[in-house]
Amino acid sequence: xxDPSSYRPRPGEIPDSPGVYRFRDEHRRVIYVGKxxxxxxxxxxxxxxxxxxxxxxxxxxxxxxxxEWTVVxxxxxxxxxxxxxxxxxxxxxxxxYRDDKSYPSLAxxxxxxxxxxxxxxxxxxxxxxxxxxxxxxxxxRETVDLMLRVFPVRTCSAGVFKRSAQIGRPCLxxxxxxxxxxxxxxxxxxxxxxxxxxxxxxxxxxTGTYLSRLEKEMQAAAEEMEYEKAARLRDDIGALRRAMxxxxxxxxxxxxxxxxxxxxxxxxxxxxxFHVRGGRVxxxxxxxxxxxxxxxxxxxxEHALQQLYGEESGESVPKEVLVPVVPDDAAALxxxxxxxxxxxxxLRVPQRGDxxxxxxxxxxxxxxxxxxxxxxxxxxxxxxxxxxxxIAEALELDGAPLRIECFDISHLQGDDVVAxxxxxxxxxxxxxxxxxxxxxxxxxxxxxxxxxxxxxxRSMHEVVSxxxxxxxxxxxxxxxxxxxxGEPGGPEDDGRPKRFAYPPQLVVVDGGQPQVAAAKRALDxxxxxxxAVCGLAKRLEEVWLPGEDDPVVLPxxxxxxxxxxxxxxxAHRFAIQYQCSKxxxxxxxxxxxxxxxxxxxxxxxxxxxxxxxxKLRQATIDQICEVPGIGRKTAETVAAAxxxxxxxxxxxxxxxxxxxxxxxxxxxxxxxxxxTEQ
Numbered sequence: 143x144x145d146p147s148s149y150r151p152r153p154g155e156i157p158d159s160p161g162v163y164r165f166r167d168e169h170r171r172v173i174y175v176g177k178x179x180x181x182x183x184x185x186x187x188x189x190x191x192x193x194x195x196x197x198x199x200x201x202x203x204x205x206x207x208x209x210e211w212t213v214v215x216x217x218x219x220x221x222x223x224x225x226x227x228x229x230x231x232x233x234x235x236x237x238x239y240r241d242d243k244s245y246p247s248l249a250x251x252x253x254x255x256x257x258x259x260x261x262x263x264x265x266x267x268x269x270x271x272x273x274x275x276x277x278x279x280x281x282x283r284e285t286v287d288l289m290l291r292v293f294p295v296r297t298c299s300a301g302v303f304k305r306s307a308q309i310g311r312p313c314l315x316x317x318x319x320x321x322x323x324x325x326x327x328x329x330x331x332x333x334x335x336x337x338x339x340x341x342x343x344x345x346x347x348x349t350g351t352y353l354s355r356l357e358k359e360m361q362a363a364a365e366e367m368e369y370e371k372a373a374r375l376r377d378d379i380g381a382l383r384r385a386m387x388x389x390x391x392x393x394x395x396x397x398x399x400x401x402x403x404x405x406x407x408x409x410x411x412x413x414x415x416f417h418v419r420g421g422r423v424x425x426x427x428x429x430x431x432x433x434x435x436x437x438x439x440x441x442x443x444e445h446a447l448q449q450l451y452g453e454e455s456g457e458s459v460p461k462e463v464l465v466p467v468v469p470d471d472a473a474a475l476x477x478x479x480x481x482x483x484x485x486x487x488x489l490r491v492p493q494r495g496d497x498x499x500x501x502x503x504x505x506x507x508x509x510x511x512x513x514x515x516x517x518x519x520x521x522x523x524x525x526x527x528x529x530x531x532x533i534a535e536a537l538e539l540d541g542a543p544l545r546i547e548c549f550d551i552s553h554l555q556g557d558d559v560v561a562x563x564x565x566x567x568x569x570x571x572x573x574x575x576x577x578x579x580x581x582x583x584x585x586x587x588x589x590x591x592x593x594x595x596x597x598x599x600r601s602m603h604e605v606v607s608x609x610x611x612x613x614x615x616x617x618x619x620x621x622x623x624x625x626x627x628g629e630p631g632g633p634e635d636d637g638r639p640k641r642f643a644y645p646p647q648l649v650v651v652d653g654g655q656p657q658v659a660a661a662k663r664a665l666d667x668x669x670x671x672x673x674a675v676c677g678l679a680k681r682l683e684e685v686w687l688p689g690e691d692d693p694v695v696l697p698x699x700x701x702x703x704x705x706x707x708x709x710x711x712x713a714h715r716f717a718i719q720y721q722c723s724k725x726x727x728x729x730x731x732x733x734x735x736x737x738x739x740x741x742x743x744x745x746x747x748x749x750x751x752x753x754x755x756x757k758l759r760q761a762t763i764d765q766i767c768e769v770p771g772i773g774r775k776t777a778e779t780v781a782a783a784x785x786x787x788x789x790x791x792x793x794x795x796x797x798x799x800x801x802x803x804x805x806x807x808x809x810x811x812x813x814x815x816x817x818t819e820q
Contacts, residue, residue, distance in 0.1 A: 145204075146188065146189050146192070146203045146204065146206070147189070148207075149206070149207060149208045149209060150189045151185070151209065156181050156182040156185050156186070156211065157181055157182065157211075157213055158180050158181070158182040158183070159180070159181060159213050160177075160178065160179050160180070160181070160213070160214055160215070160216065160217050160219075160220050161177070161178060161181040161211050161212055161213040161214055161220060162175065162176070162177045162178075162211065162212050162214065162220050162223045162224050162227065163175070163176055163177075163178065163181060163184070163185060163209060163210065163211040163212075164209070164210055164211070164227065164231075164233075165202065165203070165206040165208070165209050165233075165235075166206060166207060166208045166209070166210070167205055167206055167207055168207040169617075169643055169644060171231075171233075171234075171643075171644075172227070172231035172233050173202065173205060173206060173233050173234050173235050174202050174206070174233050174234075174235040174236060175224055175227045175228050175231065175233050175236055176224065177217075177220040177221060177223070177224040178220070179217060179471075181211050181213070185209065185211070188203050188209075189203075192204070195436075196436035198235070198433070198436050199436045201235075202235045205235075216474075217471055217473075217474035218474050218477050218478050218481070220474075221448070221471065221474050221475065221478050222478065224448075225448045225452050228448075229452070236445075237411075237431050237432075237433065237437055237441070237442065237445045246261050246262065246263050246275060246279040246282060247261070247262050247263070247272045247273060247275045247282075247425070248261065248262075248272070248273040248282045248285070248286065248345065249261070249262035249270050249271065249272050249273075250270065250271040250273075250295075250338055250341065250342055251269070251270050252269055252270065252271050252335075252338065252339075252342075253267075253268065253269025253270060255331055256296050256303070256324045256325075256331060256334055256335075257295065257296065257334070257335060257338035258295070258296050258297060258298070259286055259295045259296070259297050259338070259341065260297060261279050261282050261283065266453065271342050272458070273342075273345045273346070273424060273425070275417075275425045275426070275427050287320075288381045289341065289344070289381065290315070290320040290321070291319070291320065291377065291378050291381045292352070292356070292378045292381065293337055293338075293340060293341040293344065294315075294319065294320055294321050294322040294337070295321070295322070295334070295337055295338050295341050296321060296322070296324055296325075296334070297315065297321065298313055298315070298321070298325075303325050304325075306323075306325040306326060307325045307326065310326055311326065312325055312326050312328070313325075316328070322334060322337060340352070345424075346419060346420070346457070353379060356375055356378055356379050357379060359375055360372050360375035360376055360379065363375060397418060397421055397462065397497075398418065398419050398420065398460045398461050398462065399418050399460050399461070399462035399463065399464055399497075400415055400416070400417055400418070400450070400460050400462075400463050400464070401415065401416045401418065401464045401492075401497075401500060401501055401504045402414070402415050402443060402446055402447070402450075402463065402464070402465050402466070402504070403466055403501060403504035403505035403507070403508045404439055404442050404443060404446070404466055404467075404505075404508060405505065405508035405509040405511070405512045406433070406439065406442065406512070407512070408433070409432065409433055410430060410431065410432055410433060410512065410515070410516065411430070411431055411433055411442050411512070412428060412429070412430045412431075412508045412509075412511040412512035412515060413428060413429045413430075413431075413442065413446045413508060414426070414427075414428045414504050414505075414507045414508040414511060415427050415428070415446075415450065415504075416500065416503075416504050416507075417460075418460075418500075419460075426507075428507070428508070428511045429446070429449070430511065430512065430515045439466065439467045440467045440468070440469045440470055441469070441470075443465050443466065443467055443468075443469050444469040444470075444471065444475065447463070447465075447469070447475060447479070451479060451482055454482060455482050455483070455484070456483065456484060457483075459479055459482045459483035459487060460483075460487070461483075461485070461486075461487060461488065462487070462488045462490075463479065463487060463488065463489050463490075464490065464491070464492050464497060464501060465489065465490070465491060466491065466501065466505065467491065468489065468490065468491055472489055475489060476488075476489045525701055526568065526569030526570070526705070527542075527569075528701045528702075529569055529700075529701035529702045529704065529705040530542040530543060530544070530568075530569055530702070530705070531702075532696070532700055532701055532702030532703075533648070533702040533705065533706065535702075536685065536694050536696055536702060537648070537674060537676055537685070537687065537694070539647065539648070539674055541647070542647075543646070543647040543648035543674070544567060544568055544647060545565065545566070545567050545644065545645075545646040545647055545648075546565070546566045546567075546646055546647070546648045546649075546650060546709055547563055547564070547565050547566075547609075547646040547648075547649050547650070548563070548564050548566075548649075548650040548651070548652065548709045548710055548712070548713040549561060549562065549563050549602060549605055549606060549609075549649070549650070549651050549652065549661070549713060550562050550651075550652040550710070550713040550714050550716075550717040551581070551598045551601045551602055551605070551652070551717065552714075552717035552718050552720070552721040553581075553601075553721065554721065554725055557725070558721055558724045558725045559580075559581040559601055560578060560579060560580055560581060560717060560720045560721045560724060561578070561579040561581055561601060561602075561605040561717060562576070562577075562578050562579070562713050562714075562716040562717035562720060563576065563577040563578070563579070563605070563609060563713070564576050564709065564712045564713045564716055565646070566705075566708075566709050566712075569705060571712060576716060577609070578716065578717070578720045579605050579608065579609075580724075581601045581604060581605065582604070598653060598656075598657060599656045599657060599659075599660045600660070602651055602653070602657045602660045602661055602664075603660040603661070603663060603664050604664075606649070606651075606660070606661045606664040606665065607664040607667065607668065610645075610664065610665060610668050610670055610673075611668060613643065613644075613645055613670075614668060614670075616643040617643075645670075645672075645673060646673060647673070647674065648673070648674045648675075648676065649661060649665075649673055649674065649675045649676075650676055650677070650678060650706060650709055650710060650713075651675070651676075651677045651678075652677070652678065652680070652710050652713055652714060653677050653678075653679065654677055654679040654684070654686050654693075655677070655686050657677050658675060658676065658677035658686045658687065658688050659688060659689075661675050661677075661688075662675045662688035662689075675687075675688055676694075678706050678707070678710045679693070680710075683696075683698075683703065683707065685703075685706065734748065734749075734755065734780070734783070734784075737776075737779055737780055737783045738779065739776065739779070740776065740779070740780065743771075744769075744771050744772060744776075747769055747770065747771060747772070748766070748769055748772065748780070751768075751769045755784070758780075758784065759784040759785075761781075762781075763777045763778055763781050764777075766780055766781065
C-alpha cells in the first residue's frame with residue numbers, strides 16, 4: 143500500500159486548466175482516469191488527509207504509485223480523451239457499465255450489394271443500419287415477418303443466396319411473395335436497395351407516408367374494380383398496423399428521444415435506457431455496474447452517456463436525451479453529443495406530462511433490474527469470498543489469493559506436448575488472461591530435455607519457468623528492477639495491459655508432489671519467493687504443498703476445494719483444446735506443409751495445377767516453375783521436400799479389393815495423398 147504523499151506533485155507543477163489525469167499502480171498499469179475543468183483543484187483533492195476521503199477514493203490513491211496529466215484546450219476535448227483512455231486502458235477503479243445480457247437488434251446490411259434484414263448481436267459493424275435493441279429475438283422476427291408483405295427484402299444467408307443464384311430458383315420466401323428474389327434477378331440491385339431503404343424509413347418511425355400511400359392505392363384499385371389488388375393492399379396495411387402495434391405509443395407528439403434512468407445503492411447501480419422513435423418504444427437495454435469509485439447520480443449519468451454514444455454517430459444519437467439528473471458538465475456533454483449527431487441535441491430532465499410519466503416507468507425498470515441483479519449475485523459474492531478465505535486459511539497464506547493461475551500439461555502418448563495457463567481473479571475466470579504454451583524442452587537458451595515422451599514434471603518446470611521469466615522481463619521494462627550492466631531496460635508508460643506483467647498470489651498445478659516440486663524449483667531458480675504454490679491431485683482431490691510429505695485435505699463440502707477444482711478443470715479443458723487442435727493440424731499435414739516459405743495459396747496453386755501431390759512428385763523442376771508464383775528456387779525446394787517424403791501405399795477398394803489408381807484430378811485444397819504422407 144503506497145503513501146499518496148510519496149508521489150504527490152510539487153506545488154505549482156499542476157496547471158490550472160482543463161485536462162485528463164491518470165493514476166498508475168506500481169506495475170505502471172492505469173488504474174483510474176478522470177477529467178477536470180481545473181487539474182490543479184481536482185488533483186489537490188486526492189492528496190488531502192486519507193481519513194477525509196471516500197473509502198473507494200482512499201483505496202484508489204493508496205493503490206496508485208504515480209499520477210500524470212494531459213492538458214487540453216476545452217472541456218469537450220477532455221470528455222473525448224477521457225472516454226478514449228477508459229476504453230483503451232480499462233482502469234479498475236473507473237465505473238464501467240456492462241450489459242447484463244446480449245440484446246438483439248434488427249439490422250439491415252446496407253453495406254452489401256443486396257441488403258439483408260437479420261437479427262444481430264454484439265458490436266456494431268460499419269455500414270449496417272440497426273434498430274433496437276430489443277428484449278427478445280422472437281419479437282424482431284415476428285415484426286419482420288409482418289413487414290415482409292410490404293417490404294419483401296432479402297433475409298437469407300450468403301450461402302442460401304449463392305445457392306439459389308447457381309440453380310436459378312429462389313427459396314420458399316421468393317415463391318410466397320415475402321422476398322423479391324434478387325438472387326434470380328427478379329429485381330435489380332438498385333430497386334432492391336431502394337426497397338431496403340424504405341424498410342429502414344418505416345422502422346425509423348416515418349410510418350404515416352407509407353400507410354397513406356397504400357390507402358390511396360387501395361382506394362384507386364377498388365374504384366377501378368381491381369378487387370384482388372385492393373384486397374392485397376388492405377392486407378398489407380393490416381400487416382403494417384399490426385407491426386406498429388407491437389411498439390406501444392408512449393409519446394403522442396412522435397418524439398425521437400432516449401430516456402435514461404438510474405437506480406443505485408451504496409455498492410452498485412443499474413441503468414435502463416428506453417429508445418423512443420416516432421413516439422414509440424423501439425428498443426430497451428440495461429446495464430449494471432459496481433460503484434468502484436466515489437460517484438453520484440450525475441456522474442453515473444455522465445458515464446452512461448459516454449458508454450451509450452461513444453461509438454455512435456448520425457441518427458443513432460437522438461435529438462433529445464432525457465435524464466434523471468443533468469450532469470455537472472452538461473454544456474460540454476451537449477456539445478459532444480451534438481458533434482456525434484451532427485446537429486443540436488437537447489439534454490434535459492423532463493418536468494411534466496407524458497415524458498415525465500415515461501421516465502418514471504424507466505426508473506421502475508431500473509429498480510427491478512438492480513433488485514434482480516442483487517438477488518442473483520448476493521449468494522455468488524458470498525460463496526466466492528468464503529472460498530478464497532478457506533483457501534488462504536488451508537494454505538496458510540497472508541491474504542486471500544485474489545489472482546490464481548493454474549497450469550496443466552496435455553499430450554497424446556508423449557506427442558504434441560502442450561500446456562495451458564488459466565487465470566481466476568476474485569474467484570471468476572478471466573479468459574482474456576489465458577495463455578497456452580508449446581513445450582519445447584528448453585528453458586531460456588538452455589536445452590534441458592528433448593521434449594518427447596511422457597514427462598509432465600519437466601514440462602511443468604519449463605512452462606512455469608517461461609511464464610515467470612516473462613514476468614521478470616516485464617518488471618525490468620517497467621523499471622521496478624534496475625537492468626543489469628549491458629542489458630536494455632527502462633520504464634514503459636503506455637499503461638496498456640501486458641501479457642505476463644501481473645504476478646498471482648497463488649500458483650496451482652494439476653498434479654501431486656512431483657509437479658508441485660517442479661513448479662517450486664522453477665520459481666526458486668528465478669529468485670521468486672513471494673508466490674505460493676500448490677497442486678491438486680485428481681484421484682483423491684488432495685492439495686499438495688512444496689516440501690510436505692502429507693497433503694492438505696479439504697472437506698468435500700468446502701467452497702475452497704470446489705474453487706480449486708473449477709480452476710484445475712478449466713486449465714485441463716483449455717490444455718486439451720489446444721492439444722487437439724495441434725494434433726489435428728499434424729494429422730492433416732502433408733509434405734507440402736513442411737516446405738519453408740510456401741504459403742497456403744501457392745500450395746493450393748500447385749495441387750490445382752498438377753491435380754494431386756502424386757503427380758506433383760513426378761514433375762520436373764521446369765514443370766513446377768510453370769505454376770504462376772513459383773520461382774526456380776521455390777521449385778527446387780518443393781522437389782527436394784517431396785523427394786524426402788515417403789509415398790503412401792496405393793489406395794484399395796475394400797469392396798472389390800482392387801487398387802485404385804490416382805488418375806482423377808483432386809479438387810483444389812484436397813490433395814489425394816495429403817494426410818497420409820509424413
